[in-house]
Amino acid sequence: MxxxxxxxxxxxxxxxxxxxxxxxxxxxxxxxxxxxxxxxSTSTTPQYGEERVSTEVQTSAVVVQNGSLWNEGDRLENSQVYMLNASPELTVEPETRLVDETDGTPVDGEVSHELLLRFDATRDGQSFWNETHTIIADSPSVDDGVATSAGTIDVESYRERQRHLERELSGVGSIDLELALRVEYETERSTGTQRESTTFQVTNDAYWLEESLSASDPNSYRTGTVETTExxxxxxxxxxxxxxxxxxxxxxxxxxxAPVDEEAARRAVHEQRYAEWISRGSIPMWIGDYHVSLDTLEDVVDVAIDTNERVVNDKQRGLFAVVNDGVVYYYSERGLWEETAWPEMNLGDQPEQAEQSEIVDAQPMLSPDDMELEGSDEFEAPDEGFDNDEDVWRQL
The missing domain is CATH 1.10.287 (Helix Hairpins)
Structure with missing residues (x-):
């Protein structure tokens, strides 16, 4: 332990x-x-699906006269540039797709397309005048998740209008031509609006869109929950x-x-704390002229420190003492100096002694005459054979 x-x-x-x-x-x-x-533990995780609405404007033009590049009747689709003389009219087709990305199935809903051509007069990067022309304003039906509208732009007429405006604003500002798309949609799970625009460049010989017109909206919706147990x-x-x-x-x-004697434990703590000042030994009963009882072991250690002496621990007598100039400073749980002379003895629970006591008690009492002590010299001269108390202590 x-x-x-x-x-x-x-x-x-x-x-x-x-x-x-x-x-x-x-x-x-x-x-x-x-x-x-x-x-x-059980956790519930919501599950989500995704519905995507995407719109893209397709462009095409039909060649109206033969040339070194194309023949009359050829149809050019999504070309990077169109020649004005060969194909003066541009067909634009906004196409909106509604798809459930979770399982790839088409989604039903309502869609409206609006495509505008807008002249914008600017000066120092700030717009101060604009003119808008509607090319498409349609609410096409949604077939198998796809809604498509179509419109035609007479590019030559818009070129002439742009040149006229540039002459009117010569030295004041610049004229830009912009193609703007607006799409509104509504499905069972989502609604929204898409807006995109790009510059429509028109020269004396050709025309083109600076960037493609396209938009895509992912819309999440909750499909249910999954319960996980782990x-x-x-x-x-x-x-x-x-x-x-x-x-x-x-x-x-x-x-x-337990149980632990609190006082004994406290004394053991003090012994351990002051071990460097304590030595084990045997303390004679007759040592010292004066005996001073102190209350605690700490007091004895303090005396030892003050007098530069050692504390002697006599285990047999349960005694801690410091001897200085004939004075014994001591501490003992047994009490005063005289009470520490004999070691503590536990005479309880000794069957043999009890049996002997019973045997003695069972014997009849002897009268003084029966004891026949007369003529015995065993108790004569009690001081004979012992010179002093020290001899008595040693004999004991």
């Missing part, structure tokens, strides 16, 4: 509360372990189990070590 005076003192003062606390902690930890094993964290279960086991083991340890 662990030999630690400080631990003994702690258990002497708080042994019972510590035992109760450890038992409670151990029981709760083991109950928590059982609960964690018996009831796995066991508790093994580290948590192991930690709780270990805590419960250690707590109950600690309670058993404290219970077995």
């Amino acid at each position: 662990i030999d630690n005076p400080r631990l003994d003192l702690l258990l002497a003062e708080y042994g019972r509360p510590i035992t109760i606390a450890l038992v409670v902690i151990g029981a709760l930890a083991l109950l928590a372990t059982g609960w964690a094993v018996a009831s796995p 066991s508790r964290n093994p580290a948590t279960i192991a930690g709780l189990s270990l805590l419960g086991t250690l707590s109950l083991a600690g309670a058993a340890f404290v219970s077995r070590r």
Whole structure:
């Protein structure tokens, strides 16, 4: 068993509360372990689907006259550039697709397309005048998740209008031509608006769109929940189990070590603390002219420190003493100096002595005449053979 005076003192003062606390902690930890094993954690995770609405403007133009590049009647689609003389009209077709990305199925809904050509007069990057022409304003039906509209732009007429405006604003500002798309949609799960625009470049010989007109909106929607059941964290279960086991083991340890004498434990702590000042030995009864009883072991150590002497611990007499100039400063739990002369004896629970006592008690009492002490010299001259008290002590 662990030999630690400080631990003994702690258990002497708080042994019972510590035992109760450890038992409670151990029981709760083991109950928590059982609960964690018996009831796995359940988590609910929401599931989401995605509905995507995408729009793209397709462009095409029909060649109206033969040339070195194309023949009359050829149809040019999504070309990077169109020749003004060969194909003076541009066909634009906004196409909107509604698709459920979760399973790839088309989605039904309502769609409206609006395509505008806008002249914008600017000066120093700031617009101060604009003119808008509607090319498409349509709400096409949605067939198999696709809604398509179509419109035609007479590019030559818009070129002429742009040149006229540039002459009107010559030296004041510049004229830009822009193609703007606006799409509104509504499905069972989502609604929204898409807006995109690009510069429509028109020269004397050709025209083109600076960037393609396209937009895409992902819209999430909740489809349901998934419930997942999984066991508790093994580290948590192991930690709780270990805590419960250690707590109950600690309670058993404290219970077995108790009861501890608080005063004896405190004295042992002091002995350990002042071990460098204490030596073990035997202290004669007759030593010193004066005997001063002190209240605590610390007081004896203080005397030893002040007088630069050693504290002698006589285990047989249960005595701590410092001898200085004929004065004995001592501390003993047994009481005064004289009371430490004989070692403590525990005469209880000795069957043999009890039996002998019974035998003696059973013998008849002897009268003085029967004892026949006359003529015996055993008790004569009681001082004979002993010179002083020291001889008596040694004989004892």
